[in-house]
Amino acid sequence: MASRSYANLLDLAGGGDFLDNIPHTPRTLPRVMTVPGIISDLDGDSDVSSSGCRERKIIVANMLPLQAKRDIETGKWCFSWDEDSILLQLKDGFSSDTEVIYVGSLKVEIDTGEQDAVAQKLLDDFNCVPTFLPHELQKKFYLGFCKQQLWPLFHYMLPICSDHGDRFDRALWQAYVSANKIFADKVMEVINPDDDFVWVHDYHLMVLPTFLRKRFNRVKLGFFLHSPFPSSEIYRTLPVRDEILKGLLNSDLIGFHTFDYARHFLSCCSRMLGLDYESKRGHIGLDYFGRTIFIKILPVGIHMGRLESVLNLPSTSSKLKEIQEEFKDKKVILGVDDMDIFKGINLKFLAVEQLLQQKPDLQGQVVLIQVVNPARGSGKDVQEAKKEAYSIAQRINDRYGSNDYQPVIIIDRHVPRFEKSAYYAVAECCIVNAVRDGMNLVPYKYIVCRQGTPKLDEAVGRRSDCPRTSMLVVSEFIGCSPSLSGAIRVNPWDIEAVADALHLALTIVEPEKKLRHEKHYRYVSSHDVAYWARSFMQDLERACKDHYTKSIQKNH
Structure with missing residues (x-):
């Protein structure tokens, strides 16, 4: 049963004109199948059995796993799957007969007059339900509350002064709640509440569970936070x-990706809501309004097949040989990061400077190649971080x-997958120096690219029995750090310690590099995105199995 906080959220969601004129989802997907072959359009928390339904999972996230562009000649919108999206890749963890429905926004804005036709096309061709948030709401919801308030806070940045982040704005919070309500309404339009499993992703949608739970008390609902808590x-x-805590509950x-994130969440529930947790049959659980909410700790993985298929491309092997020739007789350190204030690019550069100062014999020998992914934001802080990085x-x-040697090379442009994979494959060491990051899959990708594939070996003339090595220097403040026991962990704020770690990574003996690589590759290849999705869904099914056998406590 949802708490009375729902009434306050509903009042907020109803404020303004945000919820007016949101188009309904075309009724192509049946709501409830009462008897195999007979469709009923029942609303509400139906007790009707729908065992004849094909198993369905509803994946809800801020953005749909789609690419969109207008055809220049016809003017019509064209859509395709975003093969790099984790939301698409996680389907590999479900059985082949599972139907997956996606609910979320498009990365482009669709004119109001085109929305009905686009919604029908996305439903028919991709099983996707677009939310079509109004422009002003999208701006306040995503660029406002999500990016200006939640994102900095979850990365330990407080708006202590006006130049250090934006202070809480209740209008942006109202937009966040309104957007979550729209997402929830879209789920309600397609859900069969007794049978479907709903999996909500990330900090953009943390109060959405409240709306769904109020509408369908027995909804089977999982949430995964991809950012730090x-x-x-x-x-x-x-x-x-x-x-927000009640929304998640x-x-x-x-x-959560790590035990620390889960521990922080449980501590907040205890300190702010007075809720204690306990271990139930080997699982962490909290009791809340007659239900037991379980906690899952498992970092997401990568899609091995997707990455290996890129490694097998002729363009990848060609680029790899080109990079090897360009940096022949050099020790290549690689960084791949978004340009934002939390990725620690500037601290990384300072560590390289310290390394070259402390170890003169490495001057002329070591090259840091920093690939900068396009910034997801364009605020003042991003511009300042970029300016400082280039200056250092x-x-x-x-x-x-010198004329023929640059110790730091910045690649600040769109780098296609094949080229990025080639840089991964060449680098002796990869450094991820973020001061705070939810997960960060760069180290996993690096390990797989250093392992290579038989086809890549053949293309570059490498023997299949040639030892594979890799060395990682990773910040202790990123989510993937606990899973990489062979990495050299560093405090990114300690410039001298990071410089020492880089020196160790470059000079450690080959057998040790090989052992560390093998250990990491075993983990990464077995704990891929399919394993993560399958494990989460198994635990969700277990969590939903008997948590309604308890008497429902009175709503407060």
Whole structure:
């Protein structure tokens, strides 16, 4: 049963004109199948058995796993799957007869007059249900509350002064709640509440479970947070801290990448809501309004097949040989990061500067290649971080470089997958120096690319029995760090320690590099995205199995 916080959220969601004129989903997907072959359009929390239904999973996220572009000649919208989206890749963890429905927004804005036709096309061709948030709501919801308030806070950045982030704005919070309500309404239009499993993703949709639980008390609902969850001392500064916690607690299973993130969440529930947790049959659970909410700790993995198929491309082997020739007799360190203030690019550059200063014998021998992914935001802080990064790189290159040698090379453009994979395959060491990051899959991708494939070996003339090595320097503040026991873990703020770690990674003996690589590759290849999705869904099914046998406590 949902708490009374629902009434407050509903009042907020109803404020303004945000919920007017949201198009309904075309009724191509049946709501309830009462008897095999007979479709009923029943609303509500039906007790009708629908065992004749094909198993369905409803995946809800801010963005649909689709690419969209207009055909220049016809002017019509064309859509295709985004093969790199985790939301698409996680289907590999489900049985082949599972029907997957996606609910989310498109990466492009669709004119109001085109929305009905586009919605029908997406439903028919992709089993996707678009939300079509109004422009102003999308701006306040995503660029406002999500990116200006939740994202910094969850990465331990408080708006202590006006130049250090944006302070809480209740209008942006209202937009966040309104957007979550629209997402929930779209789920309600297609769900069979007694049979379908709903899996909600990430911090954009943390109060959505409240709306679904209020409408369908027996909804089977999982939530996975892809970002960090901050310590209670940070989280408790959020004015709407209770509403978000209660929103998450209207799920049946809440997933986190690491034990630390889960521990922080449980601490917040204890300190702010007075809820204690206990271990139930080997699983962590909290009791909330007559239900047991379970906690899942499992980092997401990569899609092995997708990455290996890129490694097998002729363009990848060609680029790999080109990079090997360009950096012949050089020790290549690789960084691949988004340009934002939390990725630690500037600290990484300072560590390389320290390394070259401390170890003069490495001057002329070591090259840091920094691939900069396009920034997801364009705020003042991103521009300042970029300006500082270029300034530090220029200083290093002026001091330690020459006409034919640059110690720091910044690749600040769109880098296609084949080229990025080639850089991964060449690098002796990969460094991920983020000061805070939810997961970060760069180390996993690096390990797989260093392993290579038989086809890539053949293309570049490498023997199949040639030892594979890789070395990782990773920040202790990123989600993938606990799973990489052979990595050199560093505090990214300690410049000298990072410089020492880079030196160790470059000079450690080959047998040790081989052992560490083999250990990591075994983990990464067995704990892929399919394993993660399958494990989460198994735990969700277990969590939903008997949690309604308890008497429902009175709503407070």
